[in-house]
Amino acid sequence: MELxxxxxxxxxxxxxxxxxxxxxxxxxxxxxxxxxxxxxxxxVRLSEPSLSVLSPISYQLSVPLMGIPISIKDNICTKGYxxxxxxxxxxxxxxxxxxxxxxxxxxxxxxxxxxxxxxDEFAFGSSTENSCFGPTRNPWDLERVxxxxxxxxxxxxxxxxxxxxxxxxxxxxxxxxASFCGVVGLKPTxxxxxxxxxxxxxxxxxxxxxxxxxxxxxxxxxKEIAGYDPLDSTSANISVPDYVQSLVNDIKxxxxxxxxxxxxxxxxxxxxxxxxxAIDKLKQLGAEVHKINLPHTNYAVPVYYxxxxxxxxxxxxxxDGVQYGLRTExxxxxxxxxxxxxxxxxxxxxxxxxxxxxxxxxTFALSYGYYDAYYLRAQKVRTLIKQDFDQAFNAVxxxxxxxxxxxxxxxxxxxxxxxxxxxxxIFTISANLAGIPAIxxxxxxxxxxxxxxxxxxxxHFNEEMLFRVAxxxxxxxxxxxxxxxx
Ligand code: GLN
Numbered sequence: 204m205e206l207x208x209x210x211x212x213x214x215x216x217x218x219x220x221x222x223x224x225x226x227x228x229x230x231x232x233x234x235x236x237x238x239x240x241x242x243x244x245x246x247v248r249l250s251e252p253s254l255s256v257l258s259p260i261s262y263q264l265s266v267p268l269m270g271i272p273i274s275i276k277d278n279i280c281t282k283g284y285x286x287x288x289x290x291x292x293x294x295x296x297x298x299x300x301x302x303x304x305x306x307x308x309x310x311x312x313x314x315x316x317x318x319x320x321x322x323d324e325f326a327f328g329s330s331t332e333n334s335c336f337g338p339t340r341n342p343w344d345l346e347r348v349x350x351x352x353x354x355x356x357x358x359x360x361x362x363x364x365x366x367x368x369x370x371x372x373x374x375x376x377x378x379x380x381a382s383f384c385g386v387v388g389l390k391p392t393x394x395x396x397x398x399x400x401x402x403x404x405x406x407x408x409x410x411x412x413x414x415x416x417x418x419x420x421x422x423x424x425x426k427e428i429a430g431y432d433p434l435d436s437t438s439a440n441i442s443v444p445d446y447v448q449s450l451v452n453d454i455k456x457x458x459x460x461x462x463x464x465x466x467x468x469x470x471x472x473x474x475x476x477x478x479x480x481a482i483d484k485l486k487q488l489g490a491e492v493h494k495i496n497l498p499h500t501n502y503a504v505p506v507y508y509x510x511x512x513x514x515x516x517x518x519x520x521x522x523d524g525v526q527y528g529l530r531t532e533x534x535x536x537x538x539x540x541x542x543x544x545x546x547x548x549x550x551x552x553x554x555x556x557x558x559x560x561x562x563x564x565x566t567f568a569l570s571y572g573y574y575d576a577y578y579l580r581a582q583k584v585r586t587l588i589k590q591d592f593d594q595a596f597n598a599v600x601x602x603x604x605x606x607x608x609x610x611x612x613x614x615x616x617x618x619x620x621x622x623x624x625x626x627x628x629i630f631t632i633s634a635n636l637a638g639i640p641a642i643x644x645x646x647x648x649x650x651x652x653x654x655x656x657x658x659x660x661x662x663h664f665n666e667e668m669l670f671r672v673a674x675x676x677x678x679x680x681x682x683x684x685x686x687x688x689x
Pocket of ligand 1 (some may be wrong): 326327328329351352371372373374375376377404511628
């Protein structure tokens with residue numbers, strides 16, 4: 204096997220034994236990207252002048268990540284390197300500081316890729332088709348989407364163009380692309396990982412998390428990026444367990460909840476069967492399986508699309524041609540209103556269609572006379588959704604569902620129909636609304652050879668439970684070892 208095909212923990216062992224160096228891994232990743240990425244398009248701005256793919260960050264052999272290269276979604280700030288959220292409006296933006304997760308990765312000895320992973324513009328989407336650079340293609344079938352919005356990160360890991368990656372998840376953007384690409388993706392508990400330097404989409408929902416080839420790598424990386432950060436007032440001052448310790452191959456007596464509401468009409472039958480088989484497997488491995496109810500599940504999509512768009516519309520107000528990225532070239536603005544004209548033209552030229560749709564939806568939901576009817580009411584229903592989970596976790600240790608109702612769909616299939624696209628998120632959104640952690644792991648393939656993801660959710664700050672269940676499943680199956688033939 205080539206080095207780029209290995210996991211971080213396998214590579215770390217080899218580095219420790221002094222069989223390889225960090226630079227060997229970097230070279231093998233670089234070769235893979237050069238050879239393959241014109242097909243997959245997991246990375247953006249690859250053609251830029253230097254083509255020196257990685258920042259030469261020094262590392263010592265005593266640090267946990269030992270010089271492992273990690274690739275980064277285009278909405279996480281890297282000091283001095285383009286961070287554009289795959290939006291025209293941020294063209295050329297080079298942040299003056301690193302996000303906290305970047306600082307922590309560097310401190311842990313990781314090498315951070317200079318070039319970034321493709322994503323839906325501002326993380327608005329479920330297919331990576333909303334990127335101003337065009338879609339990423341699924342390594343399992345180039346005609347299909349990779350999921351979104353962290354689609355470039357998931358595809359890079361699946362196609363061995365990255366060892367591991369960081370994505371962000373507001374309503375499923377780590378887990379759904381991980382499931383479409385057959386890799387592992389974790390959304391931590393809200394507050395577990397600092398959001399400082401993550402360009403905000405919806406501040407009460409966003410979390411950064413790892414996308415990896417297996418569960419061990421996921422635990423390894425979360426351990427390094429998690430923890431309190433004085434620069435993010437919503438980060439939690441709760442100690443970070445050693446997640447690698449929770450990787451035990453044993454789920455005897457673990458109570459697993461299976462919610463009726465996640466196996467209803469609209470779910471693809473093949474996906475349903477594969478997930479039910481996975482649940483059976485967990486039972487064989489010693490877990491107790493209980494039927495549960497999350498009665499407000501039906502409201503998750505409408506509630507999310509009010510809260511997320513409202514927060515997005517206010518977060519995106521800062522992009523006006525003055526401080527960041529693009530400013531319109533058009534100098535013809537009506538004389539009496541030059542400044543407003545400049546704002547308008549910049550925003551009109553800079554934002555793509557989905558960003559505009561969300562700004563309009565969100566502004567409407569927050570506007571005078573409608574605030575109570577939409578935003579306030581959505582927040583109240585959000586509390587009910589959270590209470591569903593609180594109640595469920597009185598009786599079970601974790602909840603298992605499909606990550607997405609279907610496997611990867613065709614490029615172009617849903618992009619013209621926003622409602623259909625929004626419904627792709629139906630199983631992932633609730634975890635963000637409730638703030639709980641959730642992981643997606645590969646659990647099978649459809650007859651077309653497309654990966655299917657199993658989602659596991661647990662109580663706030665109980666990522667250890669996710670790792671334990673996910674690891675046990677992974678150790679007793681081999682779905683995660685399959686590679687796409689690209
Ligand atoms: N697909 C969802 C949306 O379009 C979630 C995106 C995300 O998690 N960033 O909003």
